[in-house]
Amino acid sequence: MAFSPNASQVDDGLKSELAKKGIVVTTLNQLYNWGRRSSIWPMQFGLACCAIEMIATACARYDIARFGAELFRPSPRQSDLMIVAGTVTKKMAPQVVRLYNQMAEPKYVITMGACSIAGGPFIDGYNVLRGIDRYIPIDVHLPGCPPRPEALLYGLMELQRKIDGQEIETTEWYQKGLKREYPIPDFGPHGLIPKFNPEVWNPRETENRKERYGEPILIGRKDKAPNLDLPPAPPRSAAPAPAAPPPEPAS
Amino acid sequence: MLSTADLKTKIEAAIPGTTLKLVRESLLLENPNDLLKVARFLKESDLGLDYLSSVTGADYLTYLESVYHFYSMAQKSGPVVLRVRTDRQNPQIPSLTALYRGAEFQEREAYDMYGIVYEGHPDLRRVFMWEGFEGWPMRKDYQQEDSETLEMADVAWLENQGVKVPEPIKAKAEELEKQGKRALAQKPGQPEPQ
Numbered sequence: 131m132a133f134s135p136n137a138s139q140v141d142d143g144l145k146s147e148l149a150k151k152g153i154v155v156t157t158l159n160q161l162y163n164w165g166r167r168s169s170i171w172p173m174q175f176g177l178a179c180c181a182i183e184m185i186a187t188a189c190a191r192y193d194i195a196r197f198g199a200e201l202f203r204p205s206p207r208q209s210d211l212m213i214v215a216g217t218v219t220k221k222m223a224p225q226v227v228r229l230y231n232q233m234a235e236p237k238y239v240i241t242m243g244a245c246s247i248a249g250g251p252f253i254d255g256y257n258v259l260r261g262i263d264r265y266i267p268i269d270v271h272l273p274g275c276p277p278r279p280e281a282l283l284y285g286l287m288e289l290q291r292k293i294d295g296q297e298i299e300t301t302e303w304y305q306k307g308l309k310r311e312y313p314i315p316d317f318g319p320h321g322l323i324p325k326f327n328p329e330v331w332n333p334r335e336t337e338n339r340k341e342r343y344g345e346p347i348l349i350g351r352k353d354k355a356p357n358l359d360l361p362p363a364p365p366r367s368a369a370p371a372p373a374a375p376p377p378e379p380a381s
Numbered sequence: 382m383l384s385t386a387d388l389k390t391k392i393e394a395a396i397p398g399t400t401l402k403l404v405r406e407s408l409l410l411e412n413p414n415d416l417l418k419v420a421r422f423l424k425e426s427d428l429g430l431d432y433l434s435s436v437t438g439a440d441y442l443t444y445l446e447s448v449y450h451f452y453s454m455a456q457k458s459g460p461v462v463l464r465v466r467t468d469r470q471n472p473q474i475p476s477l478t479a480l481y482r483g484a485e486f487q488e489r490e491a492y493d494m495y496g497i498v499y500e501g502h503p504d505l506r507r508v509f510m511w512e513g514f515e516g517w518p519m520r521k522d523y524q525q526e527d528s529e530t531l532e533m534a535d536v537a538w539l540e541n542q543g544v545k546v547p548e549p550i551k552a553k554a555e556e557l558e559k560q561g562k563r564a565l566a567q568k569p570g571q572p573e574p575q
């Protein structure tokens with residue numbers, strides 16, 4: 131959905147002038163969005179290490195309550211926001227999609243960490259989904275491994291900005307025929323079926339990874355195995371020290 | 382605690398017919414069928430190795446290996462490392478579950494990842510991957526699927542769910558199907574000359 135700041139019709143200067151006199155001018159949209167943005171209830175679930183950082187954000191030091199999102203609900207029926215905090219394994223992905231389907235409208239998703247965005251350090255693994263955005267739409271992507279609590283707060287503020295830009299007449303969840311339930315992938319013989327949902331995600335046309343970092347360096351680690359009959363290779367630290375620099379020429 | 386070489390002599394003397402080989406700091410059991418006898422000796426003799434801390438699978442390209450780490454809780458000694466080798470085509474090793482209950486899930490894991498069949502295991506099923514998964518993902522020749530290219534099974538599934546699949550993606554899947562190929566991820570590279 132397009133982001134547009136929800137500007138009020140009333141001139142800002144006039145508004146603050148009136149506020150000093152104790153008169154508050156607002157629009158229905160602003161009031162409505164203010165209410166929604168100030169009490170986002172996130173869903174209480176974490177999948178891996180990023181969840182620890184999410185917990186830290188909810189604790190006293192970073193205190194997500196300052197943004198009105200402190201009420202972590204243990205049920206998808208009661209939450210507005212799903213923070214996908216951690217590695218989405220292929221075994222877990224159907225449950226994550228199912229939880230998304232069970233959430234009531236309006237619903238938002240933040241992917242927290244490199245893992246839930248694109249697989250993170252496990253991108254080449256047989257067991258980890260390369261990003262939950264293959265099956266459900268995402269509102270805010272939050273990179274990092276893990277993102278610091280400040281970053282999660284920033285992600286939440288971005289989401290609040292997005293909520294501010296929505297209007298009652300045009301929001302999706304008041305429209306007819308809104309479909310925000312996505313098919314839940316099945317376990318197949320080699321991975322999930324389907325590998326992605328083309329309604330939500332399509333393969334990139336350019337290989338960003340290759341463009342940025344060049345061809346992968348193939349070191350053939352999978353074609354080699356140590357020979358146990360040979361003595362073990364010396365540890366790196368035992369390598370001969372570099373030769374001492376030549377002595378200063380005597381002056 | 383005996384040294385590994387002394388342990389080797391001791392086991393070979395106690396169980397006639399077993400041959401062990403020193404591999405670095407561990408003992409390689411030449412005949413996998415002796416495993417149960419050797420493990421029973423380790424557990425019940427005065428060595429008292431009553432705790433099997435890990436059962437690990439390993440792929441050495443020409444053979445598969447199962448590695449056992451034994452400790453003694455009573456004598457606070459260990460580990461004694463035992464290796465058992467088996468071939469890749471038909472890997473079979475006797476199960477230690479009857480002797481050490483803790484081996485049950487670890488053997489299931491090694492079966493799940495490497496396809497080593499532990500004979501005599503009470504419940505040898507996959508433990509991490511789901512039922513119906515094919516292949517042994519930790520073996521070095523495991524061919525991973527290409528997660529960017531849909532296959533005909535995916536397309537059929539999506540259309541069954543009422544999702545419209547874009548033409549180019551569908552065409553690619555049909556092309557693969559016609560050639561009888563799977564969409565596979567890039568192969569592991571050639572080894573560097575050593």
Ligand code: SF4
Pocket residue numbers: 178179180181215216217242243244245246250251274275276277
């Ligand atoms: S992004 Fe990093 S910190 Fe977060 S779940 Fe993945 S590995 Fe863990």
